[in-house]
Amino acid sequence: MQRQDSQDAPLFGEDDDHIRRSKFSVRHPLASFFHLFFRSSAILVYLFCDIFSSRFIACMVTIILLLSCDFWTVKNVSGRLLVGLRWWNQVDDDGKSHWVFESKRTDSLRAISGAESRIFWLGLIVCPIFWVIFVFSTIFSFKLKWLAVVIMGLVLQWANLYGYLRCKMGGQSNLTDMARNYLGVQMFKQVMKKTESL
Secondary structure, three states, X not given: OEEEEXXXXXXXXXXXXXXXXXXXXXXXXXXXXXXXXHHXXXXXXXHHHHXXXXXXXXXXXXXXXXXXXXXXXXXXXXXXXXXXXXXXXXXXXXXXXXXXXXXXXXXXXHHOXXXXXXXXHHHHHXXXXXXXXXXXXXXXXXXXXXXXXXXXXXXXXXXHHHHHHHHHHOOOOOHHHHHHHHHHHHHHHHHHHHHHHO
């Protein structure tokens, strides 16, 4: 796995005027819109497809197309524009797979809008939670024909979430170790609170 700092070049038509604007404005409204549009549309079509259409195949194809558009948009456009992060997989000549996690240099992070960052991370984190709920509801309601669709939604949404968490926290860091360390610190704090109250 590699972590790379990208060049401090403008991203997709960005210029110095965009960097000087307030951190609370949305500088890329189209990218922000489509970041949330495909995600929420796939969820809404899944929830309401039985009401609007009784044809399973049409609903399934629509949901998978929306999920695919979302995966591509988030991975290739909105992640780079909204938060300055990008990830991909490349295969070398030996057939070995390498994951590359790229982020803007820290001195150029001032160009990232706080509002866009919140939109990006909120959409990236909340939507996979819906797909987890859909997986369990599909299993427990015995609507097994939908299981492939919700698993596809879960896999595509979690793949982007995982890739961007690795970009944000560093490509070399192990997320399991970070979670374990965080839980250890939280447990230590709880124990210390209990001993202080005695």
